[in-house]
Amino acid sequence: MRALTTGFRVLQCAWPGLSRLWRGQFWGLLLALVFAWGLLLGTLSTWMWPEWFRPGLRPVVWLGVSLLWCGTSLPELLRLIRRTSRSSPTFDSMGLFCQAQGEYLRGNWEQARQLLRQLTAEDATDVDAQLLLATLHRHLGEKRQALKQLDRLEATLGWSKWQLEIARERDMLASDERDEEENAAADSGESATRRSSSRSEAA
Incomplete structure (x- = not known):
């Protein structure tokens, strides 16, 4: 392979x-x-x-x-x-990926990010590391980076084995964006209501 x-x-x-x-x-x-x-x-x-x-x-x-x-x-x-x-002939991609996955599950985002970037730098075709890196970007609220990472993943040989997971990540990113827009609209409405109430009381 x-x-x-x-x-x-x-x-x-x-x-x-x-x-x-x-x-x-x-x-x-x-x-x-x-x-x-x-x-x-x-x-x-x-x-x-x-x-x-x-x-x-x-x-x-x-x-x-x-x-x-x-x-x-x-x-x-x-x-x-x-x-x-x-590239080191003894480079242990599987061991490094497991380590990155462990850091991710423990919430050590920066350590996980560094390990995943090392993995993708050593092997740009590592689709597992690319998908986890995209998920990490989403968890950190880095939507633009997450989308770019998913685009790179879909341009990599062997990406189709994660096709469903990639679609799920895109759906979750879109859902997060909709939630942010709804929250922003709700906050704007509450602010407008408070301003209107203040004017009424002043009158």
């Missing part, structure tokens, strides 16, 4: 725009399509039907494809290599 995950990450990094698209940055799709179009045009003009294209077009196309790859995929691959080399 680890080898499959590593291979998938390499594929993401090797094709321009794919890693950005996987992280939810939809302009990565444009990069991926431009690269595919350039690669196809270069292949056709070089090996398939070179007589259909002007002789000066081939070097321009391949130069553009190379620059696009070097500017987007090469930095991603280098970051992946550095991240992999920093």
Whole structure:
């Protein structure tokens, strides 16, 4: 499974725009399509039907494809290599997750947050840690961070096993927001009533 995950990450990094698209940055799709179009045009003009294209077009196309790859995929691959080399071979993700879960259940929010961030930094595809981190954000009232974390989770390979839990988290966030709006409206109504009563008494 680890080898499959590593291979998938390499594929993401090797094709321009794919890693950005996987992280939810939809302009990565444009990069991926431009690269595919350039690669196809270069292949056709070089090996398939070179007589259909002007002789000066081939070097321009391949130069553009190379620059696009070097500017987007090469930095991603280098970051992946550095991240992999920093990762400890004895890194115990399950043990660390259990520790984070224990801190969460004891109400030690900050310790749980630090452990979960360490987990997701070591393995960005750890969907269990990502879901618990989103739940932690919700408990702390950090709704925006919780929603962003859920978005990242849904852009991660293997997220579908938590599909029901993710939907439940989104429902609870929406419910919390509705409750806050109702409480704010009620407080506003009470304030208006008190002001009206004060004016009546003064009169």
